[in-house]
Amino acid sequence: MSEMTISMNGITKDFGRVHALTGVDLEVGPGEIYGFIGPNGAGKSTTIRILLGILKADSGQAQLFGKDVWSDAVDIHQKVSYVPGDVNLWPSLTGGEVIDLFVRLKKTGDQRYRKELIEKFDFDPTRKCGTYSKGNRQKVALIAAFSTDADVYILDEPTSGLDPLMEMVFRECVRKVAAEGKTVFLSSHILSEVEQLCTRLSIIRQGKIVDTGSLREMQHLTRNQVHVEATGDLGGLKTLEGVHDLSLHDGEAEFHLDNDHTAGVMAFLATQGATRLVSTPPTLEELFMSHYEA
Amino acid sequence: MATTSLGSFSGWTQLLRMIQRRDRWVMPAWIIGVTMFCAGFVPAMPSIAGSSDEMGILGELMKNPAMVAMCGLIYGSEVTLSIIYSQMMMVWSALVVAVMNILIVIRHTRTDEDEGRLEVIRALPTGRLANLGAVSVLMVYINVVVFLACGFFMGVFNVESFTVRGCLLYSAALATCGLFFAALTMVIVQIAHSSREAMGISTGLLGFFYILRAYGDVSSETLAVISPLGLIQRTYCFYEDRLMPVVILVSLSLVLMGLGFALSSLRDLGQGLLPNLGRARAHAPRTLSGEWGLTWRLTRSTILAWSATVFISAAAYGSVMGEMEDFVMSNPLYQQMMGIGANEKDITGPVVTMLVLIMGIIGTIPVLTTVFKLRSEEVQGRLDYVLGKSVSRWRLFIGYAGLAVIVSAVMLVLTAAGFWVVIQSVMTEPVSTPLIAKVAFNYFPALFAFGGLGLFLVGYAKKYTWVGWTYLVVSFLMTYMGSMMGLPRWAERLTPFGLLQRWPSEPFSWWPWIGLMVAGIVLGVLGALGFRRRDILT
Numbered sequence: 001m002s003e004m005t006i007s008m009n010g011i012t013k014d015f016g017r018v019h020a021l022t023g024v025d026l027e028v029g030p031g032e033i034y035g036f037i038g039p040n041g042a043g044k045s046t047t048i049r050i051l052l053g054i055l056k057a058d059s060g061q062a063q064l065f066g067k068d069v070w071s072d073a074v075d076i077h078q079k080v081s082y083v084p085g086d087v088n089l090w091p092s093l094t095g096g097e098v099i100d101l102f103v104r105l106k107k108t109g110d111q112r113y114r115k116e117l118i119e120k121f122d123f124d125p126t127r128k129c130g131t132y133s134k135g136n137r138q139k140v141a142l143i144a145a146f147s148t149d150a151d152v153y154i155l156d157e158p159t160s161g162l163d164p165l166m167e168m169v170f171r172e173c174v175r176k177v178a179a180e181g182k183t184v185f186l187s188s189h190i191l192s193e194v195e196q197l198c199t200r201l202s203i204i205r206q207g208k209i210v211d212t213g214s215l216r217e218m219q220h221l222t223r224n225q226v227h228v229e230a231t232g233d234l235g236g237l238k239t240l241e242g243v244h245d246l247s248l249h250d251g252e253a254e255f256h257l258d259n260d261h262t263a264g265v266m267a268f269l270a271t272q273g274a275t276r277l278v279s280t281p282p283t284l285e286e287l288f289m290s291h292y293e294a
Numbered sequence: 295m296a297t298t299s300l301g302s303f304s305g306w307t308q309l310l311r312m313i314q315r316r317d318r319w320v321m322p323a324w325i326i327g328v329t330m331f332c333a334g335f336v337p338a339m340p341s342i343a344g345s346s347d348e349m350g351i352l353g354e355l356m357k358n359p360a361m362v363a364m365c366g367l368i369y370g371s372e373v374t375l376s377i378i379y380s381q382m383m384m385v386w387s388a389l390v391v392a393v394m395n396i397l398i399v400i401r402h403t404r405t406d407e408d409e410g411r412l413e414v415i416r417a418l419p420t421g422r423l424a425n426l427g428a429v430s431v432l433m434v435y436i437n438v439v440v441f442l443a444c445g446f447f448m449g450v451f452n453v454e455s456f457t458v459r460g461c462l463l464y465s466a467a468l469a470t471c472g473l474f475f476a477a478l479t480m481v482i483v484q485i486a487h488s489s490r491e492a493m494g495i496s497t498g499l500l501g502f503f504y505i506l507r508a509y510g511d512v513s514s515e516t517l518a519v520i521s522p523l524g525l526i527q528r529t530y531c532f533y534e535d536r537l538m539p540v541v542i543l544v545s546l547s548l549v550l551m552g553l554g555f556a557l558s559s560l561r562d563l564g565q566g567l568l569p570n571l572g573r574a575r576a577h578a579p580r581t582l583s584g585e586w587g588l589t590w591r592l593t594r595s596t597i598l599a600w601s602a603t604v605f606i607s608a609a610a611y612g613s614v615m616g617e618m619e620d621f622v623m624s625n626p627l628y629q630q631m632m633g634i635g636a637n638e639k640d641i642t643g644p645v646v647t648m649l650v651l652i653m654g655i656i657g658t659i660p661v662l663t664t665v666f667k668l669r670s671e672e673v674q675g676r677l678d679y680v681l682g683k684s685v686s687r688w689r690l691f692i693g694y695a696g697l698a699v700i701v702s703a704v705m706l707v708l709t710a711a712g713f714w715v716v717i718q719s720v721m722t723e724p725v726s727t728p729l730i731a732k733v734a735f736n737y738f739p740a741l742f743a744f745g746g747l748g749l750f751l752v753g754y755a756k757k758y759t760w761v762g763w764t765y766l767v768v769s770f771l772m773t774y775m776g777s778m779m780g781l782p783r784w785a786e787r788l789t790p791f792g793l794l795q796r797w798p799s800e801p802f803s804w805w806p807w808i809g810l811m812v813a814g815i816v817l818g819v820l821g822a823l824g825f826r827r828r829d830i831l832t
């Protein structure tokens with residue numbers, strides 16, 4: 001019996017000759033907002049579709065609430081809200097009908113926030129889905145997902161068609177369910193979103209998890225961007241360990257600094273009469289790019 | 295008020311050239327297809343009814359109110375091949391031409407608009423009416439080509455009684471009917487909110503005009519003339535050759551096009567002039583709940599449409615039973631086709647069998663579409679969503695399978711009911727009810743087995759659903775044409791419909807009946823097992 005809400009162990013999936021996933025491991029605890037980021041085609045959707053028992057993994061174990069995602073799918077889904085990456089709806093049904101249908105298919109019968117969410121997302125439920133834009137189809141899925149009670153929310157790039165205002169509404173929804181102690185699994189390639197919402201994250205690339213941890217842990221492992229002004233000579237930085245991409249102008253220097261060499265560099269700067277020091281941790285974007293280039 | 299000057303049209307020639315380039319394969323395909331349909335059967339006419347005896351009987355057959363309703367008017371002082379052709383083909387050809395016009399107009403107006411292509415064009419130095427202007431010219435051009443091609447092909451075979459004058463008038467009537475629907479669609483795309491809605495309204499109106507004509511041709515001349523589909527038959531081609539209906543339709547088309555331009559300059563891109571009708575449903579009705587409710591909602595319109603088709607066709611066939619028997623008795627070709635010995639007297643049984651067989655094959659179409667709907671939902675990526683909810687694959691599959699079984703039964707019941715209702719009132723010696731019911735019962739396993747095959751393909755060989763359709767077409771050709779082409783009976787038995795005994799000409803046997811039921815069940819179960827195990831993939 002696993003304590004984890006989501007756990008995946010060595011999940012592998014091939015589509016013919018395409019290796020979509022190789023040995024994916026994931027552990028998401030209850031109450032976490034977990035980010036899952038990677039470029040297009042990295043395997044995010046495949047991972048999620050395996051989690052939902054829509055695809056069958058070639059090998060490895062995947063569990064939700066300690067139950068097997070494939071054989072116990074129907075049970076599990078009563079406690080899962082899912083927003084797929086490509087929301088394809090039935091052109092002949094209205095948005096409101098689809099929202100109701102989804103809630104009924106989940107069989108929990110509860111529809112607490114429907115009206116409130118429709119207002120918040122500024123959504124017209126009386127039109128046929130065939131006439132909705134991508135953003136509006138996404139809203140259908142989001143309203144259906146957040147209007148019902150679930151223990152875990154699995155969201156596959158849920159904001160890719162939304163405008164910035166609606167993204168804010170979305171983030172509000174996520175924070176609200178998180179505050180109620182629910183688990184959120186959010187796949188995205190929009191880094192600022194993950195950065196703002198998630199406590200922990202995994203980065204996936206070409207079907208492999210390349211990094212996992214909290215944002216802070218990840219930032220620790222990498223370099224800060226440092227800007228310094230000093231009265232003395234900063235040329236000595238060139239010889240110091242842990243300094244990269246150095247650029248010098250008179251009395252100013254700009255470089256990347258390995259976190260574990262901070263002390264040495266600080267000592268040097270103190271001897272050169274530093275007047276101003278700005279150190280910025282890497283953004284998720286930079287983290288991501290560093291994995292991407294690797 | 296928007297000003298409508300010639301400047302509004304500037305740039306239409308470039309737009310027309312662009313449309314022609316985009317559709318350089320589609321247009322010729324449409325025109326060739328339509329011409330084939332409208333004129334292609336002319337050279338075959340003499341073989342359908344060559345002798346004047348046969349023609350007389352065929353004429354009688356066609357005078358039947360059900361045939362008039364289905365096809366159209368029969369007129370003239372004597373029956374000729376060309377007049378029979380005009381009755382059998384004109385209305386249906388006009389439908390085909392109208393559909394072509396509707397589809398092309400919507401494609402180049404509202405679809406372009408919905409997908410934002412028209413916005414790009416409006417941003418270029420083109421007038422606001424340029425696109426509609428280009429489409430109008432295009433539609434005139436297409437219909438003129440159809441007129442020339444169709445007239446030429448009808449006349450060129452030099453078939454007896456197909457006069458040059460008649461052929462030209464006939465194709466002119468079809469082409470102007472096409473132009474009328476093009477112009478009507480140009481108005482509709484202005485008032486509808488989307489291309490889907492425009493399509494619904496246009497085809498709905500076409501259907502309405504067809505029914506108006508059907509009703510009018512049988513009982514009210516005025517109603518028939520109000521429908522363009524009825525009006526074109528009032529050219530009385532090959533008989534009186536009147537030009538008036540063509541003139542009326544051309545004038546109406548011009549008026550409608552003018553209206554289209556006026557409305558187009560009144561409204562904004564992407565908007566419709568209709569008030570938002572019938573779209574107020576913010577909540578799902580009770581019936582739309584659960585996976586089975588969804589399945590029914592997604593398939594019901596197709597199933598209902600086929601049910602109506604099967605019932606009406608069966609009734610239409612039923613209404614001509616008497617004449618049909620006379621016709622078959624006088625035509626050795628048909629006797630051979632239906633496996634009737636030359637000296638046989640009572641041919642009611644074989645005729646009923648043949649009709650049920652044909653209706654059964656037609657009824658298999660909705661069985662297959664129902665089953666394959668499961669796959670098409672998967673391909674459209676919508677199954678992901680349903681299975682992401684608390685829905686078991688097993689129940690989802692059973693829903694489609696069960697519905698297919700019901701559809702199989704319903705199609706045969708409607709066939710029997712359609713025959714029965716009409717035969718009771720038409721035939722002097724009514725066909726016994728048990729006979730019809732038993733014939734329908736006899737063919738149930740064939741539809742059932744096709745359903746099973748479809749389920750198997752969906753579960754186990756999802757890329758090969760075309761196999762089901764191909765097998766159905768083969769079944770049709772084998773049973774319908776088999777004996778005519780001299781195929782031995784055992785070859786026919788390779789298809790479900792042929793495997794079953796042709797009761798009552800052949801003695802009834804349970805073996806093929808039960809065999810097909812078992813095959814259907816086994817295939818269905820295998821399909822379910824496959825579906826439960828496999829990935830859901832587009």
Ligand SMILES: Nc1ncnc2c1ncn2[C@@H]1O[C@H](COP(=O)(O)OP(=O)(O)O)[C@@H](O)[C@H]1O
Nearest residue numbers: 015018020039040041042043044045046047831
């Ligand atoms: N049905 C499929 N058949 C073949 N390849 C697929 C299929 N689905 C996904 N893939 C491949 O698997 C990889 C991962 O895809 P996906 O999970 O959709 O990526 P993401 O969601 O991260 O953009 C891609 O290389 C994609 O081309």
Ligand SMILES: [Mg+2]
Nearest residue numbers: 044045085157
């Ligand atoms: Mg994806």
